[in-house]
Amino acid sequence: VRLVVIHYPYRYRDYAALAAQAAEAARAQGKFWEMHDLMLERKQLERDHLIGYARELGLDVARFTRELDGETYLERINRDVELAKRLDIYQTPTFLINGRKLVGERPFEDFQRLIDEELALAGSKRP
């Protein structure tokens, strides 16, 4: 199973786009998920909080801050937003599992069922 994360920062929260860029800046240093989890756990997403998380995760804080302030990853985020719009996706989180759409936070079992169905389907197609 391959997971692809597409950013869709909520347009009426200015910290949302900043947090998405922070996740990308952490990814550049190999710590995307660590940053992701920390942001969801602490729920504070202003610039100084994000830099604090980078420090906590042992990232190169100077580089992280430079990239965050320089909007290094903003273009990537905007590309993702455009893609989401083309796919008619406006809710976060939205999951596309081999094209089957699940909207919103859901119980683990919902994903398990869909993924197992798709894995079985893929398995049956194998020669």
Add this chain to the structure above:
Amino acid sequence: MRGRRIGRSMLAALLWGALSAQGAELPLPGPLPLLQPPVAAKVELGQMLFFDRRLSGDGTMSCAVCHNPEQAYGDGRPLSGAYPTNKHWRNSQSLLNLAYLQSFFWDGRSDSLESQAQEPIHSAFEMNLNLDYLVEKLREIPAYRDRFRSAFGREVDPQAVTAALADFQRTLVVRDTPFDRFLGGDRAALEPAARRGLELFFGRAGCARCHSGALLSDQQFHNLGVAETQELLQDPRRRATRHFFQRQMGLERMDRDPGRYAVSRDPADLGAFRTPPLRQVAQTGPYLHNGSLATLAAVIDFYDQGGGPGTGKSPLLVPLKLTAEERAALLAFLHSLSGTVPVVKPPALP
């Protein structure tokens, strides 16, 4: 073709003969009546509005987000989706067969589909838009203006918006299930397990004391003793939407679902909810007003145990001591309530 058809109807006659003695005492309802279809132009307009994200304050939510045609017009989540950054506190109900209902929402606080339609648009944690403001926005969109003129013979106004949404929803009817065919006289429509389940449902298990009539709902309000979930008790955003609703209804804040009490102010109605109709129920989980039962098997176990642990529970609920076979039969019957869900694709929007 002809020979096969005759063969099937003969088989049906034989089965009916074998089962009628057993079924004679079952107080079965008549079939679900065919309703007068609403005016097509209003339905088409309602369908456009149903899928239009302009009905929400931030342009992200349409009705179809939480009443998804691909999920039997519910959203398949324990608790409904909500306006971005908010969390809802009740389960999103299927819209199927609303045309037959007399009250709407879990607590029946609305007495028409037209008045119901206003509320999610206005709700701060659902679509978060002012209906009068929506009207002005729609008046600036030529294609909508024309459609309202031809469907209603007048300019866009709040009543026309909600009437169009209501008429669209009235077309979302399922009445071709095996159970419907059975009620219509095709005694072979139910497979043996579902047939045993039907006998339990209308007989010993007592389901039909509330899930009665052709709709399988008495449209009354009952307290099942459903336990509060930790998520509703603890999540600050869910607590906030629930308390906000209570304050809007003029109630004191309480860490439980007031249910019908919010409308009637009768303490006996605390935690009572309208019996939902059951067509397509296999597709409308999670179940109950707070989505706390994930599967139909869990629902059957819940009733088998005589409902939940909450206070004020209906005396109609008693432990049933069902056997495994009886539970399986009830499940088969509930699956026989699935038919053809109207397929509605998102229309092109102006």
